[in-house]
Amino acid sequence: MSEPNGQPTSASGAKLFKVAFDLEEERPNWPPVSVERLWGEKTTTKLEIRVVNTPFFVRGISFGDLIQVRPDNERRELVFENFTSESGHSTVRIILLQGTEREIVESRLQVAGCSWELANAFGNLLAVDIPSTVEYCELREWLLAQVRAGRIEIQESAISSVHRQQLPSFP
Known part of the structure; x- marks a missing residue:
């Protein structure tokens, strides 16, 4: 959704802003980008943003989490500064190794109550949002299988x- 001036808005009508997350290389060629930009909406706290999409590469951030940003005038964008608080959502990335598995995986995620995002440039990668209401232990067992x-x-x-808290032993 967007306003007449082209500024994107959330379902609640709040203006959305892109926030840049600078990424460090974890291993050669991963992640495949150096910056990921996520949508967020301002809160009532100065320079605080609520993330409103699921990251593909940023670690430690999920849909609904609160973060602090700083304006970077040289880059002309908002840049992630630090994590403020979690929303209760979790983020899992799934890489499909066999093209025939997409329907099975998406069906299982939908039954569990999850949503996911796809990126055209990374067709076999799903960025999965797991709401706090989802029984993650059961879904995780299926994913590990x-x-x-x-x-x-x-x-x-x-x-x-x-x-x-739902997992008996989590690394």
């Missing part, structure tokens, strides 16, 4: 305290 079967790879990028 798919990993063991060689169908997918996963990266648990940001697991909320709500979901960590």
